[in-house]
Amino acid sequence: MRKVCFAAAVSAVLLLGLALVGCGGADKFKQEVEKEAGAIKLVHEVQRGGYDVIGTEELKALIDNKQDMLIVDTMPYEDSYKKEHVPGAVQFLFPIPDMTEWNSEETAGKSVEDYEALLGPDKDKLIVVYCGFVKCTRSHNGAAWAVKLGYKNVKRYPGGIFAWKGAGYTAESAK
Incomplete structure (x- = not known):
């Protein structure tokens, strides 16, 4: 039993x-x-x-090798970029919803010409666009608009600042 x-x-x-x-x-x-x-x-x-993607390790290697590129942070200046961003990045705000038409209200009053001026005249230069994290679509808007403007070497860094810091890399803050 x-x-x-x-x-x-x-x-x-x-x-x-x-x-x-x-x-x-x-x-x-x-x-x-x-x-x-x-x-x-x-x-x-x-x-x-119509753009490509780039991962954290690849972006870090390009930065370490001093690759000629422009890194664009698409998050709000005061709430995000000013506090921390990928080293060497410049800031240009894009909205989260798909931006199929240019809307200056959603880009902090900046025009499509302002964005093109920031990106520069070299349409073959590597442009890397990012936002906060994979689900954030500000970087999609920034990358898609760079392609619409004729830039040919555009990459989106989907992991953004969260992946950058998650990998243990140092972020910069605006001075």
Whole structure:
């Protein structure tokens, strides 16, 4: 009888353990669906915008090798750029929603000509555009508009300042 009770107790514990693992697995599956949705959204933005992407390590290597490029931070000046940004970046605000038409209200009163002047006359120069993190689409707008203006070597850094700092790299602040 004791053996049967012991076996039943062990079986119950094992079944409970498997059920708990199964529940945890369900959360992992749900997280994967969310990651997939985010990845697909990013790919669609890249395809629609006509630019490429760059990762944290690649950007860091370009900075370390003093690559001739322009890095554009698309977040608000006071709330973000002034506090911290990727070293060497310049700031130009873009909105979060898709900006299919230029709207100076959403770019802190700046015109498309102002953006083109910031990007410079060399249409082949590497331009890297970023915002805060992967889900933020300010960088999509900045990269897509650079492409619309005829720049040919445009990359979006989707991880943005969060990935930069997450990798342990130092950010600059505005003086």
